Amino acid sequence: MVSSSLPFDDSTVSALQAVVAALVVSGLGLGAGVALVVGLSLLLVGLGLNPSPLTLLVISLVSIQGVAFGGVALLYLRFRGRPVTSVGLRLPSVRDLLIVVAGYATAFIAAITGAIVISVTGAPAGENQVAEFASTDPSVLLWLIPASFLLIGPGEELLFRGIVQGRLRETFDRVPGVVLASALFAAVHFAALTGGTGGRLVTITVLFFPALVFGTVYELTDNLVVPALVHGAYNATLFAFAYLAIRLSESGGLPEPGAGTEMLSLLPV
Secondary structure (H helix, E strand, C coil): CCCCCCCCCHHHHHHHHHHHHHHHHHHHHHHHHHHHHHHHHHHHHHCCCCCCHHHHHHHHHHHHHHHHHHHHHHHHHHHHCCCHHHHCCCCCCHHHHHHHHHHHHHHHHHHHHHHHHHHHHCCCCCEECHHHHHHHCCCHHHHHHHHHHHHHHHHHHHHHHHHHHHHHHCCCCHHHHHHHHHHHHHHHHHHHEECCHHHHHHHHHHHHHHHHHHHHHHHHHCCCHHHHHHHHHHHHHHHHHHHHHHHHHHCCCCCCCCHHHHHHHHCCC
16 A cells, blocks of 8 residues: 655755755846846847946846846745845944954955865866956956945845845754855856866865855854855955956066966855
8 A cells, every 4th residue: 555645754845945945046046147147248239339348247247146136035035025124134233243354354264275275286276257357357356346345245145145045044953054055155156157067166165165154154143234244355355366466467576477367266256
């Protein structure tokens, strides 16, 4: 006699539902952003325009981190009948600001450690597509410094910490919830990297550790502003260092011509 009961208990079903929801939300955010970028780029080409690297970068940032990530996050909250404040939006306290400083330092140390390991082992690493823009016009990196705080940090943290991690934490405990959200956050950057699959996977592995920091500070504070600031400061620092490295390389101050663009592979953007 065949049993009619399901092979999974309620906790397993809830866990699967949480993971599927996180995957769907992430996929919708990324898919909508890519569709917007492609559509707007084709529109400009169709109009006979030749957009500059800065224009293409602005289109990408506004479309993905702004409209797509923000839009999908807001639609999800509306679907769940929750206010925007449910993700934790408030002015940082003194404790929050101390965690911002500690999180920034930890994320940076984690990324640099990963980069050193890659360099020592000689493992191939994927290259962030921002490097393509920077190699054509390094000045775009200067524009990305304020964009890190205004668009990149807030947009990515709203979707991946406020929504994805928040949904996972409804079912999973603190550690697995943060780890799963961080792994998913790092994995979606596969599309933003160039190079072979092996190199991209190496870079994603490195990006996982700063992502863990972002998720941890959100868990500690329940304030989305905190990981947004940590993420923004982390990215802004790498953009600034990359710009200086490229300029020094051009002037002969650095022996390696690709020093600046290699640094950009550490960016979770």
